[in-house]
Amino acid sequence: MSKQHPGLKIIETWFEERAWEPFSYQREVWNNVLSGRNGLLNAPTGSGKTYALWIPILIRWINEHPETYRELTGNGLQLLWITPLRALAKDLEQALQTVVDELGIPWEVARRTGDVSAYKKRKMKQQMPEVLITTPESLHILLAQKGYPTYFEDLQAVVVDEWHELLGSKRGTQVELGLSRLKHLQKELQIWGISATIGNIDEALQVLLGADHNSDSSVIIKADVEKKLEVRSVLPDDVETFPWSGHLGTRLLPKVLPIIKKSHSTLIFCNTRSQSEVWFQQLLEAQPELAGSIALHHGSLDPKIRSWVETSLHEGALKAVVCTSSLDLGVDFTPVETVIQVGSPKGVARFLQRAGRSGHQPGATSRIHFVPTNALELFEAAALKTAAQNRTALESRDPILKPFDVLVQYLVTLGVSEGFHPGQIFSELKTTFAYQALSEKEWNWIMQFLTTGGKSLTRYDEYSKLVQEKGLYKVTDRKIKRRHRMSIGTITSDTMMKVKYMKGATLGHIEEWFITRLNPGDTFWFAGRAVELIRTKDMTAYVRRSNASKAIVPSWMGGRMSLSSNMSKLLRQKIHEAIEGTSKDIELTAIQPILKVQNDWSMLPDEDELVIEKTFSEEGCHLFFFPFEGRYVHEGMSALIAYRISQMTPITFSIAMNDYGFELLSDQDIPIEKALKQNLFSDKQLVEDIFSSLNDTEMARHRFRQICQISGLIFPGFPGQKKTGRHLQMSSGLFFDVFSEYEPDNLLLQQAYDEVLSHQLDEARLRRALKRIQSQKITLKNTKKFTPFAFPIMVDRLRERLTSEKLIDQVKRMQVELENEV
Structure with a gap:
């Protein structure tokens, strides 16, 4: 064994010196990597996934250089490790470097992300480290450099970390494109992915390895490590006086403080940056002695602040950190013993991912406390606890197909560096999962768009980005090159x-x-x-x-998450258990008083039922529908139902929605009885009716701004000279209008409408929901009061019309009135 595999012997000795024993799944990964296979590792957070992929790379190096592995330096890039987060990159750099230092292997582990100095990046061009940790964006920045093929001439393997986080996003498509280029440069390149929480694991492997991958040379390895998990709900003393809607969960702050005090270090996850700011202030007000020992971490804070927080967590210097998804992923904060989740994370996978931030080491127990922000979230607490304990209902991540904006950006990236032969790149693209169905007609349109500006922009030289030179397509304009390198990436947000x-x-x-x-x-x-x-x-x-005791809480667009399809199903199951009285969940026991009110005033909808409530008030006629399909599906379904009813009789609606249902409000009686007899929930002509019911042009216009940024049609500006949001909106709007009038077959324009359907309205899930409703019993209830299920939806509508303070006062008054009637 030692003669054939000296590297394995050395690694086993290294493990023994630390009193460690490799898991069986880790050895399985080692054997498959050493056998030359590609694959995907699926393992719980904190179970040693990093070592599973890092160690076999070192074993192979020692096997190939048994006598000189301690002496060889400057070996060129051997391993590329792609990660979605800068914080994760920094953590990985330390972990990987520690191993090679202790083994006496003179390898350099470095990272190339946006927060690495320009000096270190220039140094890498002269001599690449043996291991480079980078993000999808930074990989493409490397591909935009002159002579980039030399950077990868020694590359042996690529590891894509947290693949579930990238899959289903345009950043994931960037990874696919980068891998297609690297596979052409290195024919024997090994590719492995790491994922902790994902439902469609087989499809995830296909997307990672590409449409041309050989299934005989690839493998999925699922860890056999049993990760201990404790899930507890923080319950209100009196659920009847607990908020029925909205709020930030701070009513339960007194119950959260003992949890923080008991634990050495705690992460408090909030779903939005606004919520995290509020919780941080509330904690300090409730317990001033925490000052200096608690911190705040979210994506809008300066990198230096976030870096300080992460370092302090590593060192065990912080009692608690209030954070958002900025600390979701696999950063190893060993001192963290407990996680607190404020409000529903809306998905099982996200909940487990956050739970795994505690006890982030093999054999340790992950502990997470769920803090509901309103009474009905107790349903979600029960559903999450069941799913977490059984490790079931993990969400799938659907891959994106043919995002033309990402492809346009990628081709300009290649044009900025070495140039490309269209035939060769087209063949490479066809090997990716995202572009395997790319047609020659679409390809020719894209090439024409990049070389001439297409039908609409031919007269403007700045949109003729690619120039042909001796069969190669290149970018020769220095201004275009500079702008492009500054704007590589697919993460867009409001200015x-x-x-x-x-x-x-x-x-x-x-x-x-x-x-x-x-x-x-x-x-x-x-x-x-x-x-x-x-x-x-x-x-x-x-x-x-400022010393002011009161201040405005900032808010960020796009903060709300929608209930996942798996969570929707679990939620309906929990309501069924509540109806049957079979549940032993303490959360369902706690919410019984409110469920009794719902049942007395209306009814509890079982799994095979759709309940519609009709109520009259001074505002008019209210219809409340309860499909429990999540906010995004309800956005499309509510507009669809409103349109179909309006086709029967002239009527105007106000629409509101949340994750449990939606409301149609009109100043006249809504003929719902008549509408139900005319197949109101049919999925026939769904797309046509949706676009007729919504201002699809405005929705597409909003999506188009992001597409413009990614494809390079608009430039957000250089650092220190950023353009205003109004300027960018006007620029993208101008392109939208021009393409709509003169070039309606523009692929970027078509993509905007496709994204409205597939992402914003989730057309596929909406269609499944309509089919389910068609098979259900539909019950119409005429109610005299707004029920506990209807009340939160109505509050969402009021939120759009009132300031936060006035809203809170009105909600409190309305809830007191309802409680008095109870």
Whole structure:
């Protein structure tokens, strides 16, 4: 054994010196990597996934250089490790470097992400490290460099970490495109993915390895490690006085403080950045002695602040950190013993991912406490606990097919560097999962678009980006090159403004639309402190510290998540258990008083039933539907139902929705009885009716702005010279109007409409929901009062019309009135 595999012997000795024993699944991965196979590793968070893929790379190196592995330096890039998060990259760099240092292998482990200095990046061009950890965006920036093939001439393997997080996003498509190029440069390249929580594992492997992968040379390995998990719900003392809707969960703060005190270190996950800012302030107000030992972490804070928080967590210097999804992924914070989830994460996989941040090491127990923000979230608490304990109902991540904006950006990337032969790149694209169905007609359109600007932009030289030289298509314009390298990536958001002290540090970034609502002198919470706005200049909001006890809580667009399809199904199952009285869940026991009110005033919808409630008030006629299919599906379904009823009789609606149902409100009686007799929930002509019911042009226009940024039609500006959101919106709107009128077959324009259907309205899931409803019993209930299920939906509608303070007062008053009637 030692003569044939000296590397294995050395690694086993290294494990023994640390009193470690490799898991059987780790040895299985080692054997498959050493046998030359590609694959996907599926293992729980904190079970040693990193070592499963890192160790066999070292074993092979020692096997190939048994006498000199301690002496060879400057070996070129051997392993490329792709990760979705900068924080994860930094953590990995330390973990991987520690192993080679202890083994005496003179390898350099480095990372190339947006927060790495320009000096280190220039140094890499001269001599690549043996291991490079990078993000999808930084990989494409490498592909945009002159002479990039030399960077990868020694490359042996690629590992894509947290593949479930990338799959189903345009960042995942970037990975697919990058791998297609690397596979051409290195024919024997090994590719492995790592995923902790995903439902469609077989499809995930296909997307990772591409449409041309050989199933005989690939494998899926599922870890046989039993990860201990404790899930507990934090319950209100009196559920009848607990909020029925909205709120941030701070009513349960007194019950959260003992959990924090008992644990050495705790992560408190909030679903939005606004919620995290509020919780941080509330914790400090409730227990001032926590000052200095708790911190805040979310994606809008300055990288230096986030880095300090992460380092302090590693060192065990923080008692608690209030965070968002910015700490979701596999960063190893060993001191963290407990996780608190505030509000429903809306998905099983996300819940388990966050739970795994505690006890993040083999054999340790992960502990997570669920803190509901309103009474009905107790249903979700029970559903999540059951799913987590049984490890069931993990969500699938559907891959994106043919995102043309990402492809346009990629081709310009290749044109900026070495140029490309269209025939060769087209063949490579056909090997990817995303572009396997790309037609020659579509390919020819894209090439024409990049070389001439297409039908609409032919007269403008700046949109003729590619020039043919001796069969190669290149970008020769220096201005286009510079702009492109500055805007590589697929992460888009509303225009961000820097938040900076008048004299001092940068705190982070906030969306432009929020700052434009403020006046100089206004105070708002940011980065865990109250700051006063002094002035704005050059996309920077200058502030100073404030001692104000009250301040505006900033909000960010797109903060709300929608219930996953698996969670929807679990939710309906829990309601069924509540009806049958078979559940032993303490959450369902706690919510019984509210369920009794719902049943007395209307009814509890069983799994094979759809309940519709009809109620009259001073506002008019209210219809409440309860499909329990999530906010995004309800957005499309509510517009569809409203349109179909309006086709029967002239009528105008106001629409509101949440994850459990939706409301149609009209100032006249709504003929729902008549509509139900005419197959109201049919899935026939679904797409036509949806686009007739919604302002599809405006929805597509909004999606098109992101497509414009990714494809390079609009340029957001250089650092320090960022363009305003209004400027970008006007620019993308102009393109949208021109293409709509003169080039309706423009692929980027078509993509905008496709994304509205597939992503914003989730057309496939909406169709499945309609088919399910068609097979159910539909019950119409005429109610005299707004029921506990209807009340939260109505509050969502009021939220759009009232300020937060006025809304809270009105909701409290309405809830007291309802409680008195109970």
